[in-house]
Amino acid sequence: MTLLDILNPNIIDLEVEGTTKDEVLHHMANDLYNEGYISDVEQFVKDIYEREAEGPTGMGSQISIPHGKSQAVKKIGIAIGRTLHPIRWESSMTDDGFQDTRLIFLFCVSADNEFARNHMLLLSELAGKLGNDARVAKLAEAETKEEIVRLILCDDSELEGVKPLQEEEIVDLDIDL
Amino acid sequence: MKILAVTACTAGIAHTYLVAEKLQKAAEELGHEIKVETQGSAGIENEITEADVAQADVVIYAHDIAIRGASRFAGKKVVDVPISLAMKQPKSLLATIEKKLAAKK
Numbered sequence: 001m002t003l004l005d006i007l008n009p010n011i012i013d014l015e016v017e018g019t020t021k022d023e024v025l026h027h028m029a030n031d032l033y034n035e036g037y038i039s040d041v042e043q044f045v046k047d048i049y050e051r052e053a054e055g056p057t058g059m060g061s062q063i064s065i066p067h068g069k070s071q072a073v074k075k076i077g078i079a080i081g082r083t084l085h086p087i088r089w090e091s092s093m094t095d096d097g098f099q100d101t102r103l104i105f106l107f108c109v110s111a112d113n114e115f116a117r118n119h120m121l122l123l124s125e126l127a128g129k130l131g132n133d134a135r136v137a138k139l140a141e142a143e144t145k146e147e148i149v150r151l152i153l154c155d156d157s158e159l160e161g162v163k164p165l166q167e168e169e170i171v172d173l174d175i176d177l
Numbered sequence: 178m179k180i181l182a183v184t185a186c187t188a189g190i191a192h193t194y195l196v197a198e199k200l201q202k203a204a205e206e207l208g209h210e211i212k213v214e215t216q217g218s219a220g221i222e223n224e225i226t227e228a229d230v231a232q233a234d235v236v237i238y239a240h241d242i243a244i245r246g247a248s249r250f251a252g253k254k255v256v257d258v259p260i261s262l263a264m265k266q267p268k269s270l271l272a273t274i275e276k277k278l279a280a281k282k
Contacts, residue, residue, distance in 0.1 A: 054187045055241070055261065059195065067190045069218075092261045107190050109218070120219045124194045131198025168266060173273040177235070177256050177281075 003153055006077055006122050010035050012145045016081040016104070024087055025066065028079045028106045036075060037108050043072040048106070058091030058099040061136045061165045065127070067107030076119035078126060079106040080148060093166070103140060105130070132156055133164035140165060178275055180204060180211040181225050182237040183244050186260050189217035196239055196263045197223075203267035209275075216245055225249065235274055239263035254278070 011031050018024045025048060029041045038044045051057075051068035058064045064087075081104040091099035107123060110116065129135055129152055138159065142148045182200050186192035197213040204211035214225045227249070230236075236250045238257045256274055263270055 051188050057191070059264070065191045065195070067188055069188065069190070092264050109188075109190055117219065123190065124215070124217060124219045124222070127191045127194035128198040130191075131195040132202060133199075168268050170272045171266070171269050172276070173262070173266060173269050175256055175258060175270070175273055175277075177254060177274060177277045 001118055001122065003122055003125060004149070006119060006126070007149050007152065008035065008077060009145050009149070011037065011077060011079040012081075012148060013079070014082045014143070014145065016083045018083070019085045019087070021087055021089055024081060024083050024104065025106070028081045028104065031081075032077070032079050032106075032108055037077050037079075038070070038072045039074055040072040044070045044108075047072065047111075052090070056090035056092040056097065058089040058093065058101060059130065059136075060091065060093035060099060061133075061140045062086075062100060062102040063105070063130070063136060063140060064089045064099075064101040064103075065105045065107065065130065067109060069109050069111040071111045073108055073110040075108070076110060076116050076123065077108045078123060079108060080104070081106065082143075126152060132159065133166075134159040134162035137162055137165045178209045178234045178271075178278065179232050180209055180235055180237065180271070180274075181229055181233045181250075182211060182213045182239060183216060183225070184213060184260060184263070185216040185240040185242050185244055187241055189219075189242075192260050192264060193217035196260055196267070199267040200237070200239070200263060200271075203271050207268060207271050207275075209271060221245065234278060237263070237270070237274070
């Protein structure tokens with residue numbers, strides 16, 4: 001089993017409607033419901049918000065990664081949505097704590113820790129891939145499902161030379177050592 | 178520097194793994210060796226061994242829940258930061274550690 005097995009084109013939506021976080025989360029949760037991933041849209045969204053309350057899921061570069069564990073999940077997966085409008089989203093990357101989001105990776109994970117561990121490992125592999133700023137820069141521009149899937153699957157070596165959207169300025173941090 | 182890091186976030190689904198990769202990339206770019214152990218929903222991955230600990234210059238905890246097995250690092254220099262800091266400024270984190278370690282010598 002590989003990453004491709006959890007990347008289902010039917011839950012990739014390039015025209016997510018709505019102008020608020022709530023609208024787009026419901027829109028994407030509906031896609032998950034229609035494809036048999038969750039049993040209850042409201043419960044799932046509520047569980048996503050529970051995790052949202054613990055800390056921002058905006059990761060910069062107009063990308064957000066909402067996730068949470070839910071009893072409503074029947075099948076582990078990841079919904080990917082490109083929104084038609086910029087969505088104001090809590091961010092760990094900005095000084096004011098908010099960003100405009102255009103691309104959403106909505107992790108659909110069971111509350112049962114032992115559930116489908118092999119799928120969990122694949123999701124963690126996918127999360128790791130989003131730690132590569134070059135990949136993120138390309139994903140932020142991707143306009144087709146095929147391109148999004150290709151960028152997630154591709155090897156890091158194919159992304160060499162791609163400039164990150166935001167280059168980190170190296171500064172002295174106030175840390176104890 | 179030879180760096181060890183452990184990442185652990187609340188849900189253990191996304192940031193644990195994303196930040197592990199960010200630290201990995203930052204270390205490669207700045208010319209350091211690094212091994213990152215993830216403690217998340219998928220269990221402990223890329224586990225840090227005794228031999229790793231013996232050789233390490235510094236250990237980073239990037240977390241917002243308790244680190245499992247912290248006693249392994251007794252006697253080592255440990256930098257303890259919220260996972261959000263490693264998410265936002267991975268390179269600054271490593272550069273600052275390098276500076277501080279050099280100042281201690």
